Amino acid sequence: MENRADRYTIIVVDDEQIIRDGLQRHVDWDAQGYRLLGTCEDGAQAVAMLEEHPVDVIISDISMPFLDGLELSEVVRKRYPRTKVILLTGHDRIEYAQEAVRQHVASFLLKPITPSELREVLASTRSELDQDRKETLDRARLERQLAESMPLLRERILNRIILGQLSVPGIPGALELSGMSMPGDFLVVLVADHDEPAGRDRSSTDVELDLIALQNLVERTDGEPPGRLVFRDMDGRVVCITGGASFREASSEALRFAEDLNARVAAKLDTPVSIGIGRAVAGVKGIVQSYREAGFALSYRFTVGSGRIIEYDDASGAGDDLAWNPTDDEHEIIRSLGAGRIDDSTERVRRMIQDMRERELGPDHCRLIFLRLVARIIDTAVDLSVEPGLVFGDSSPIDALATLKTLDRIEAWLVEVFERWHEVLGSRRQQRSLRKAAEAQEYIRHRSSDPDLSVERVCSAIGVGTSYFSSIFKQHTGKTFVEYLTSLRMERAKELLRASDQLTYEIAAEVGYRDPHYFSNSFKRYCGITPREYRNDV
Structure with a gap:
């Protein structure tokens, strides 16, 4: 054997000194995979040794004083x-053989024992011990795995109960299997969930960490009964089943617990939590209904x-003006968005949401x-050739609406949509105005010598109105149409x-002026000197 610690322990019990000495001295215990701890003269002495040092194997004679081998086997x-x-x-x-079998003795040997017989029995016993050890390790591993998976097992069982997937007669057995019991004869289900704070984006990791923190708070909230059942439902919300000895006691306990939890959340967590409370029910038979009611109540945080x-x-009694x-x-x-009046759109949405609250509309409505x-x-x-993804972002707006949990969050989301709408349309208008201004400049440059060139002709050519043209042209060139055209003609x-040696009136005609005198005055205003003075200076 490689490691002495892996060897099985063994003692020899025999009232004959020669047998004890022979087995102790002439058997290579290490080679057989054993470690001899000692010898005893009788069964009573062996029992005393076992109380100090339990062993894996005992080799014992049957006929001994005080406590014989069969009696020792029974002990x-x-x-x-x-x-x-x-x-x-x-x-x-x-x-003897029959009694040995009854006492589950591993082997039964007749004296005198040959070395080969002893080696064979020791090897057989060691194989049995190996198998026992393996089974023990396997069982310990299974028990460890069961302990590790117990929280998940409990959560699955509780989810099947609240969803009505377990028959009522089968619920006690399922609870017992997982070491649980209901916290009272009358039960109330609470469903708690984090609310997404308006204007704050959270990753999926943040959401999960918040839910874990919430579940820990629910599990540790003080008060009776101590046997509350806390778990996560299929939607990831934290569910608590509490109870009492009567309808009144169970209902009071649920509300007290929710108020205590709400205070602890406010003190310890960064994000608010809403809690829906179902009605008290008698026993596990009504627990499905209480869970549905708690979920329905929680949904009214939307409003x-x-x-x-x-x-x-309170939630079921709220009015809902379906008309x-x-x-x-x-x-x-929509009209305000199309006109770029984002503040008007935002104000309309806020007024609409306020109306929803005052009318106590249901979440679905x-x-x-x-x-x-x-x-x-x-x-x-x-209609405006705008890609919706640029306005709503990467996620589907339908999916986004389904995940937003309160009117406040929807309002914040719509405001973000309106802001992106403004940016997209602003960018598109900027690009269009740049393009139109460039088209106008190109058109004017090629026709600047035409004395009949006008704003109306330019607008007609590029397909825009005169007011829009005047605005974008000044914005992108820094000049009015007249200033831009004059600069081209003067240059x-x-x-x-x-x-050239052309006369002033000839130059005036060539650059787009019918009246030479008007040209000379315009040139002087532009350059500060007359055309003649400019030519002389050059």
Whole structure:
């Protein structure tokens, strides 16, 4: 054996000194995979040794004073069931063999023992010990894996219970299997979830860390009953099942617990949490209904705002004006967007959301209105040849609306959409105005010598109105149409005055002036000197 610590421990029990000495001195225990701890004269002495040092194997004679081998085997079987016993006897009596079998003795050998017989028995016993050790290790590994997976197992069982996937008769057994029990005869389900704070983007990792922190707070919140069941549902929300001895006690406990949790969240977490509370039910039979009610109550944070405790009775009693349809607001929002009046669009949305709160509209009704508004924004973007992705970002606006949990968050999201809309349209208008200004400059340069050239002709040529043209042309060139045209004509006149012998009236006609006198006055205003003076200076 490679490692002494891996060897199995063994003792020899025999009232004959010669047998004890022979086995101790003439057997190579190390080679057999054993470590001999000592010898005993009788069974009583062996029991005393076992109390100090339990061993893996005992080789014992049957016939001994005080406590014989069979009696020792019975003691070992009861106190040390993993210890193997090898019995030796000089009597070939069938009753010994029968009793040895009854005491689960590993081997039964007749004296005198040959070395080969002993080696064979020791090898066989060592194989049994190896198998026992393997099974022990396997069981320990399975128990460790079970312990590690127990939280997940419990969560799955509890989710099946609240979703109605376990039959009522099967619930007690499932709870017992996972070491759980319901916290009372009357039960209440609470569902808690983080609210996305308006204007703050969080990664999926941030969201998960927040939920873990929330679950830890729920599990550690003080108070009775101590057996609350806390887990995450299939939507990732934190669920708590609490209870009491009566409907009133269970309901009071649930509300007290929610208020305590809300205070702890405010003190320890950065993001607000909303809590929905279902009604109290009698036993596990009604727990599915209580869970649904808690989820329904939680959904009303959409209207009432974040960081709230919402009881089912309050949410189910809220009014919902199903006939309310803010089409006028939607129309004005779209009109303002098209005109680039982002502040007007934002104000309309805020007024619409305030109306939703005052009318206590349900989440589904609100989402339907927003879906319709988003569809109209998409239609308008398509009409203006704007890619919707530039306005709504990478994610689908439908998916975004489905994940936003409160009206405050939807308002913040729509404001971001309006801002991107303004940027996109502003960029498109800037690009268009640059292009039109460039087209106008090119048109004017090629026709600057035409005395009939006018703003109207330029606008007609590039396809824009005179007011728009005047605005963008001044913005991109720094000059009005007249100033730009005059500069082109004057620079051309200066070239001709320097490089030719043409008379002033000829140059005036060539650069676009019918009246030489008007040309001379314009030249002097532009250059500070007359055309004649300019030519003389050159």
